[in-house]
Amino acid sequence: MQQSKSYYTAEEVAKIIGTKTCTGYKVIRELNAELKAKGFITIAGKVSKKYFDEKYYGGVQA
Numbered sequence: 001m002q003q004s005k006s007y008y009t010a011e012e013v014a015k016i017i018g019t020k021t022c023t024g025y026k027v028i029r030e031l032n033a034e035l036k037a038k039g040f041i042t043i044a045g046k047v048s049k050k051y052f053d054e055k056y057y058g059g060v061q062a
Helices: 010-017 021-037 051-056
Strands: 008-009 045-048
Touching: 008 010, 008 051, 010 021, 010 051, 021 045, 021 051, 045 051
Parallel strands: none
Antiparallel strands: 008 045
16 A cells, blocks of 8 residues: 655656756755744755645645
């Protein structure tokens, strides 16, 4: 039984927003900095799907 991932990688973020992978990493760094400032633990190169969706789609999944 495979569990669904709760995060996006830089490649996935780049594909979603229609940019290159390096921009995906930049977006993830910015979002993770926001999360870290709020006291959350972050993982380099990955971002919470829920947080990404809230920031980019206002909480509505595309």
